Amino acid sequence: MLRSLFTGLSALTLAQTAAAGIVVSSYSMMDGAPLHGAYYDNLYNGNHGPDGWLSGGTGDLTDGVTSASVAAGYGAWAPYVMWDAQSPVILFDLGESYRLSRITSYFKYYAQAAVYMPGAMSLRFSSDGLHFGSSQLRTLSAAERLPGADNSDGVFELLNGSQAAGRYVELRLHNGPEQRWLALGEVVFEGSPGGPVQGVPEPGSAALALLALLGLGLQRRRA
Template identity: 45%
Template sequence: MPLLTHPLTPWPLLAGLLLPMTGHALAPIAVQSYSGPDGPYGFYGYDDQTYSGSRAGGLLSGGTGDLTDGVVGGSVGSGYWNWSPYVMWDGVSPVLTLDLGTEHLVQSVQTSLIAYPSAAVYIPTEARLRFSTNGVDYGPEIVRTFSAAERALGNDATPTYELLSSGAASGRYLQLTLVSAGRWTGLSEVTLLGSAAAVPEPTPLALLAAGLSLLAWRRRRPAG
């Protein structure tokens, strides 16, 4: 899958962003905050119970919580009180925006979900990813369609699905949309792996070109 870029991104800058890929090991990326719709409050822990930011109007903003705490939800059995590791949405395709703090090269995006068909909890039909450097201008969508086999799971299945199957994407902000299968969607964790998009050091050729440009400018400058 090709690297996503904004249409106005110059190719030299793109080439520079690719350089760290060869010198940095794949590592977890700490999400600084995320925003999006909360689950319904008061329904057996279906909401984001550990969220540290604002919950005004049923919307999460400015904090982190269940979706990035490193706790991957497991079996819920028959007890509804066990759903608390998951954030649940009924008939809603949640759009979550994750702020990574600085620009990163993201090489892996994983979602930990739950399927419980007898309780009308299903795997989404699709996951859509978009990346942005400024939180306003987003690149094209990466669409991950879940196959019939991936979605045909029995009660209490807790799969973790990779959404970024190949290549890498660059950005500070990641917008994740989970397309509802019609009823409940349960998500316990979003895991990102990659590396910081460091500014590349000037190459010797670039330094030489800069030096020649400065020398030419000094020669053209009028004598004082």
């Protein structure tokens, strides 16, 4: 009985929190709206600039809680950070360089409260926090932007197969055509320590190049 209760509890916990990801050292961004004791980053433990700029800490976006029901009213949105008519940029510091295999974002959808999914998101990676690689755009499909009834979760994997490596990850949320609220609950990074792969041709492509050269040689010989 106890054990089954325990198993039930763990299952519940699993449903609400993400698989163990990389522990984010800090993230910086413009805070959410200062409304209802809930819309801003309630758990943020770093610096709160006078203009709403957060830096040097972590909070709602990395506490392991990926989803919560918001049916109970304004205060129930506390696990989320919410921005109105903005396209916020969040800079994550992973503490050391990683090769990332997965980046997952968790949003709340509630059309009646004008809370929508972003139209797109873009990522950039950096080893020093100053110089960034080219932007990788992840556009959400029409179906992804309608994850279900109000109070549904929008969960999106952001990587597109391009190389994703670095210590710093910049995530931009592009507001959708509604230009209203975005409610972000968590961003989870998965991967293994290591830097970007530097210009080493893969065995496959080297072999192909050799074959192409051989083919060229044969053609010349025939000519």
